[in-house]
Amino acid sequence: MSIKRKVKAVERLFEHLDREISAFQTNSGLHCVAGCGKCCTKPDIEASPLEFLPYAFQLFLNGKAEQTLEELRQAGPVCYIYQPLSLTDNQSGSCGSYQYRGLICRLFGYAATRNKLGQLQMATCKVIKEGQQINYSKAVENVSNGLKLPVFSNYYTRLAQIDYHLGNKMAPINQALKLSLEEVINYYAYRPYPRGIKRKSLF
Numbered sequence: 001m002s003i004k005r006k007v008k009a010v011e012r013l014f015e016h017l018d019r020e021i022s023a024f025q026t027n028s029g030l031h032c033v034a035g036c037g038k039c040c041t042k043p044d045i046e047a048s049p050l051e052f053l054p055y056a057f058q059l060f061l062n063g064k065a066e067q068t069l070e071e072l073r074q075a076g077p078v079c080y081i082y083q084p085l086s087l088t089d090n091q092s093g094s095c096g097s098y099q100y101r102g103l104i105c106r107l108f109g110y111a112a113t114r115n116k117l118g119q120l121q122m123a124t125c126k127v128i129k130e131g132q133q134i135n136y137s138k139a140v141e142n143v144s145n146g147l148k149l150p151v152f153s154n155y156y157t158r159l160a161q162i163d164y165h166l167g168n169k170m171a172p173i174n175q176a177l178k179l180s181l182e183e184v185i186n187y188y189a190y191r192p193y194p195r196g197i198k199r200k201s202l203f
């Protein structure tokens with residue numbers, strides 16, 4: 001499958017997920033706190049390269065793939081895309097590329113994992129659990145009574161069906177971003193560029 005078709009397939013999966021999340025948010029009343037970027041500052045977020053393929057592809061189309069790859073080589077453990085509001089506050093900030101954020105970013109807060117008994121358990125952050133206690137408790141109860149919400153393993157299985165190798169490999173988020181960019185750059189190294197995009201001269 002071409003990179004372009006993989007990107008489209010990932011985007012279709014994200015559109016489906018976004019609709020599921022939106023329905024769950026309406027039913028549960030749960031929502032992220034405006035301006036909160038706490039979960040993005042965790043240094044141990046893991047993601048697959050495939051979920052960032054749309055991100056890498058749009059950087060490639062905008063001629064920024066090589067430069068971003070270089071910057072990622074110097075990046076620390078916190079997500080490269082994250083934009084803090086200030087250098088002293090590690091709670092307030094936002095995603096610098098919200099439209100192209102990964103699967104993990106979309107799922108966390110509004111999805112469930114399965115425990116050993118196969119029961120669904122909501123995975124959300126402390127800010128939501130503590131700040132929206134009533135809605136959170138109701139949502140937990142409703143989920144145990146059958147309220148539908150996205151399930152991590154279902155979405156990662158569907159992602160891996162698009163490309164097993166890129167969708168099944170989990171890595172620290174900045175490593176996943178690097179792998180994704182390398183995938184796009186290597187793909188076009190010996191292929192014609194997408195229409196309208198000029199190959200940079202090496203000389």
Ligand code: SF4
Binds near residue numbers: 039079081096
């Ligand atoms: S891609 Fe965006 S939403 Fe995901 S961890 Fe990075 S900053 Fe946060």
